[in-house]
Amino acid sequence: MTVLSRMPKAVLFDLDGTLIDSAPDIREALNETLAMEGVAPFDLQTVKHLVGGGVQVLIERAFRRRGLPLSPQDCERIAARFVATYEPRATKLTDLTPGAREAVDGVKALGAKTGVVTNKPEAATRAILAHYGLADPMDIVIGGDAGPKKKPAPDLLLLAAKQLGFDPAECLFVGDSENDVEAAKAAFMPVAALENGYTALASSDLGADILLSRVDDLLRHLPQKVSS
Numbered sequence: 260m261t262v263l264s265r266m267p268k269a270v271l272f273d274l275d276g277t278l279i280d281s282a283p284d285i286r287e288a289l290n291e292t293l294a295m296e297g298v299a300p301f302d303l304q305t306v307k308h309l310v311g312g313g314v315q316v317l318i319e320r321a322f323r324r325r326g327l328p329l330s331p332q333d334c335e336r337i338a339a340r341f342v343a344t345y346e347p348r349a350t351k352l353t354d355l356t357p358g359a360r361e362a363v364d365g366v367k368a369l370g371a372k373t374g375v376v377t378n379k380p381e382a383a384t385r386a387i388l389a390h391y392g393l394a395d396p397m398d399i400v401i402g403g404d405a406g407p408k409k410k411p412a413p414d415l416l417l418l419a420a421k422q423l424g425f426d427p428a429e430c431l432f433v434g435d436s437e438n439d440v441e442a443a444k445a446a447f448m449p450v451a452a453l454e455n456g457y458t459a460l461a462s463s464d465l466g467a468d469i470l471l472s473r474v475d476d477l478l479r480h481l482p483q484k485v486s487s
């Protein structure tokens with residue numbers, strides 16, 4: 260059963276909460292960063308709800324949750340400190356999500372291109388993908404610092420499609436949060452969402468075209484042939 264009438268020419272994946280379960284390392288780096296500002300730490304579940312908008316949004320959300328004011332300058336300074344703390348430890352407690360490798364391999368085996376479109380900065384994204392052997396299979400990697408607006412704006416997805424030479428409608432985006440679904444809809448790109456992602460919303464409220472209990476369930480939804 261699939262809602263896709265033809266095989267996508269490219270399957271683009273979100274990173275945090277979709278290909279990798281990164282919240283444990285993000286939590287450690289965030290709490291260490293916040294401690295230097297005298298801000299109380301967050302538990303894992305809360306961190307999963309703070310992630311997904313990029314680093315500055317992570318810091319903004321953390322301060323808002325604690326009811327603390329945050330100037331744009333402080334946000335920038337703290338975000339930079341978070342990145343410096345996170346990058347060297349980004350694969351300590353992190354792991355691939357169940358089925359992530361199978362999903363990427365399966366898409367490639369069907370002849371489609373694969374890529375990552377994340378709000379996470381590109382350097383950390385590439386290092387993490389390389390650590391798990393997923394850098395080489397990716398035809399494109401777009402990070403949140405690529406230049407255009409981050410998700411939920413459609414810009415990063417449009418950039419990825421353009422660089423691959425495809426119409427957005429010929430691609431499929433696979434994500435885990437409302438940011439992903441919103442970005443894909445605004446890009447007129449079909450979207451699949453994980454049922455247990457980094458979001459406070461119920462998966463049925465995400466508005467995705469396809470819901471996946473594991474990321475490799477995606478393969479069951481793909482018509483098997485890439486049309487030329």
Ligand SMILES: O=C(O)COP(=O)(O)O
Binds near residue numbers: 275310312376377
């Ligand atoms: O919030 C981030 O830094 C990245 O999150 P994403 O990989 O889900 O886009």
Ligand SMILES: [Mg+2]
Binds near residue numbers: 275435
């Ligand atoms: Mg995500």
